Amino acid sequence: MIRKLEDVNMSHAFPEVAFDEDYIIATYQARVKTGNVERLAMALADEQTTGTWIKVSHETADKKKKFGAKVVSIYEVPDTGNDVVEDLPPIYIIQVAFPIRNIGTSIPMMLSTVFGNISASGMVKWIDVAFPRKYVEKFQGPKFGVEGMREVLGVPDRPLLNAMIKPNIGWTPDEGAELFYEAACGGVDIIKDDELMPANEDFCPLEERVKKFMAMEKRAFEETGEHTLYAVNITDSIDKLKDNAKRAIDLGANCIMVNAYTAGQAALKMLADDPEINVPILAHSDYVGATVAGTYVGVNPALLMGKITRLCGGDFEINGHPWGKFPIPYKMFARSFRAFTQPWWNIKPMMYAVSGGTTQLIVKNAIDVCGTDIILAAGGAVHGHPEGSRAGAKSMRQAIDAAVKGIDLVQYAKEQAAEGHDELLKMAQMLNPDIKKNFDLME
Template sequence: MIRKLDEVNLNYAFPEVAFSEDYIIGTYQVRVKTSSIEKLALAIADEQTTGTWIKVANDSDDKRRTFGAKVVSIYEVPDAGADYAGDQPPMYVIQIAFPMANMGASLPMMLSTVFGNISASGMLKWIDVAFPEKYVRRFQGPKFGVEGLRKILGVYDRPLLNAMIKPNIGWTPDEGAEIFYQAARGGVDIIKDDELMPANESFCPLRERVTKFMEMEKRAFEETGERTLYAVNVTDGIDKIRDNALRAIEYGANCIMLNAYTAGQAALKMLADDPEINVPILAHVDFAGAYASATYTGISAPLVIGKLTRLAGGDFQINGHPWGKFPIPYKVFYRSFKAFTQPWWNIKPMMYACSGGTTQLVVKNCMDTLGTDIILAAGGGVHGHPDGSYSGAKSMRQAIDAALQGIDLIEYAKTHKELMRMAERLGPDVMKNFDLMK
């Protein structure tokens, strides 16, 4: 049988050719024993586009030319030669190019195309995706982003301070409003519901909660001259999310929050693209660990929580750091920050909120690593202060001031009693405070 080059190379392309022809390139890490990595890569390309496990009647080369994926590259790590003596299955990095036309500007269809069925195919992990500029420009991304948040708050020369209402759940609107007021007058820029606080349940109704919190925002502003955003959780069934957001804004909310990985990134995009929802959106990271915690399966954290959520329109996002209560590797922390912020055509940077055990003792670590265009998100660090939330907020602002001025935290605390009181409570060993999480 004669097979010419155009047939042999039908499902292959160089990456630069794929980009020029409007393909999206998915990158995968694969650890598997196989007699032919070429056949495996082609099977992945087929499975996610025109093919299946058996030849079907209506398949054709014409369909594959238009809708089929192409194998862009295959790398073995290490690039084994005749001297290779390892007994583990090889590790491969495979790149597959998918036609933009297959998925349009739909995030769910992009996810289904690039990692749908193959996500269940064993030790295969989706580690990156590269979009042509034409594809990215179909998305709005964050409405506000870093500069927009700073403009709303009028704060340009320091990290922003965020606190979530603690305890997570169980408080009444009146109790929550008092916690809000004390934190706001102490210097917190953004106060959010905990991700466990439902949007609108009988024990803490949306209207009463938002109305009372925003009354306290006005009161604190009149005393301090500093604005506070209230990120009210609107997470709910998909049929209720938009209505929750619009009602929260009607009641006075100046920010909303969505649990983006349980509600879905498409729900986040729906809110971000809506012209009637003209307030910043906090994307909460809870549940992302179900996607991004494994070594050999799932999705890489910088991709799922950074690149994709930024594309969907999150203005800022709660995320972990290496000095807190969750085991966030430095690599994941830093690469995620880059996915949040590095230049990306029309897509504004998304602000990184260092959370999950952020205390006064680690403020300098976060600032030294990421700079000052970040949010320091402290729940226990504010509300766990021995003298209450007002002093806790002041102590966090004092820790920020110390880091900005290059003064040792304890030295600065000698003349700032709120900071000293919290430093004494926490003790010198940062990680001992999180023994209960281990």
């Protein structure tokens, strides 16, 4: 049978050619033992587009040309040659280009196309996806992003401070409002519901919660001159999300929160794209560990939490750090921050909320890595202060001031205590008994 070059190369392309012809390019890591990685790569590409495990009658060359994926790169680590001595399966890096016409701007179809069935095919991990500019420009991304949130709050430069209401659940609207007021007066910029707080249950109805919290926001602003965003959790059944969001905004809410990985990133995009939902959106990372934890399976965290959630319109997102109660590797922290923030055509940077055991003692670490355009998200470090939530908030703001000014935390705490502001010193001593011991010896 005569096979021309156009037929032989139908399912292959250089990455730059694929981009030019309206494809997105997904990158996978695969650890499998195979004598024919080219065949494996083509099987991945076929499975996610026109093909299946057997030739079917209506899979024509024309359909394959229009809707089929193309293998654009295969790398092998190590790049074995005739001198190979290891008996371990190599790690392959495979890049596959998918036609944009297959997915449009549908996030569910993009996820289904790029990693749907093959996510269950063994040790295959989705580590990146590259979108051409013409595709990205079809998305709005964050309405506010870093600069927009700073403008809303009137805070031009320093890191922002976020606190969640603690305990996670079980408090009444009155109890929550009191905690809100104390934390806001202490200097918290953003106060959020815990991700476990239902949007609208009898023990803490949305309407009552928002009204009372926003009354406290006004009261605290009158006392401090600083505004506070209230990220009310509107997570619910998909059919209730918009109603919850708009009702909260009508009641005065100046921020909303959605659990982006249980409700879905498409739900986040739906909220962000709605012009009537004109407040910042916190995309909460609850449940994301179910998909990003594997070395050889799942999805790369920077891709899922950074690139895709940012594309869908999250203005800020909770994420971990290396020094907390659920420590993540340093590389994951740094790479995720870049995916949240680095230049990306029309898509605004998304603010990284450093969370999960964030205390006064790690503020400098986070700023050293990420700079000052971050959010320090602290729950226990605010509400767990021995003198209450207001003192806890003040101690976090003092820790931020120390880091921004380049002053040692303990030294700054002592200086503040000498001026009658001992909130940071007391919290630092509670968190690290050695600080108290050394301070007592110096006294």
